[in-house]
Amino acid sequence: MTDAEEPRFRPGDRVRVLTGTPPRHIRTPAFIQGQTGVIEVFYRAFKNPESLAYGDSGPNMAPLYRVRFDQGTVWRDYQGCPNDKICVDIYQHWLEPA
Amino acid sequence: MTEKTPHQKSDSTGHGRPDAEAREQLGYFAGRVMAMESLLIEKGIIQGSDVQRMADEIDSQSPTDGARVVARAWVDPDFKARLLTDPMTAIRDLGYELASNMPRLEVVENTEQVNHLIVCTLCSCYPRALLGRPPQWYKSLAYRARAVVDPRGVMKEFGTEVSEEVELRVLDSTADIRFLVLPQRPKGTEEMREDDLVKLVTRDSMIGVTPARSPASSAVL
The missing domain is CATH 3.90.330.10 (Nitrile hydratase alpha /Thiocyanate hydrolase gamma)
Structure with missing residues (x-):
């Protein structure tokens, strides 16, 4: 990742969450990996927690989004209502266009 | 033998970490937190009063x-x-x-x-x-x-x-x-x-x- 990564997505864009369980600190929950959702909010860039966890205090910034998913597609046997949503805050380097 | 609190006890490395016996009394996580706290103080990253101040702030x-x-x-x-x-x-x-x-x-x-x-x-x-x-x-x-x-x-x-x-x-x-x-x-x-x-x-x-x-x-x- 470069120092000043530009936001690649806008509210309304469809995105897929990348998958992977690298043996280090990550903040992308396993249950949402591989799922497709919609960008709801672009907050701003924050210090990347994945390098902060290892002592990096440099300018390594990661754009952060709130991504909205339909509960019915995330969980096969979801018992709630069709309109129910789950929103997860995800850093840009975990997202790809869908 | 002088009595010391777990906080002040030193191990062979000279760090103020609680020894095995004290850790056992405290439980694993409390012992680990105490060891980290004393290392941070020793390295000058924080002062002992910072921890108390943060705790007071959270409790307020x-x-x-x-x-x-x-x-x-x-x-x-x-x-x-x-x-x-x-x-x-x-x-x-x-x-x-x-x-x-x-x-x-x-x-x-x-x-x-x-x-x-x-x-x-x-x-x-x-x-x-x-x-x-x-x-x-x-x-x-x-x-x-x-x-x-x-x-x-x-x-x-x-x-x-x-x-x-x-x-x-x-x-x-x-x-x-x-x-x-x-x-x-x-x-x-x-x-x-x-x-x-x-x-x-x-x-x-x-x-x-x-x-x-x-x-x-x-x-x-």
């Missing part, structure tokens, strides 16, 4: 802070609009000191159409600046797992039945944002003063598992 925060913010939003539409768009500024305007390095706060509004529920599936991220320490159940594995898979079931256990007409939105605070729910103003409170409204705003209603108290039920308490 309580759900009453959040309740005041919510009650103000109920009576003051302009404040509510600012709270939803620029919460940090709005809250500071009420006289709260929010540290500049605290995680960004977002306020989400419950309406007739949408109900929000807050969880942190990864750990226990929580709007501490306005609610103080999270309750034990919020940090439990059961809540963290079930709030995302079966939020309506979890809310039912809190006594909250969410209508099928209402969209239930779970917010997983996995990163740098902390969420606070702005619950709906209960019916029958149109004549109530702001100070009395504060008493209707419970901690759980700002996490989203229950609505705010109705005036009838709070009269009993």
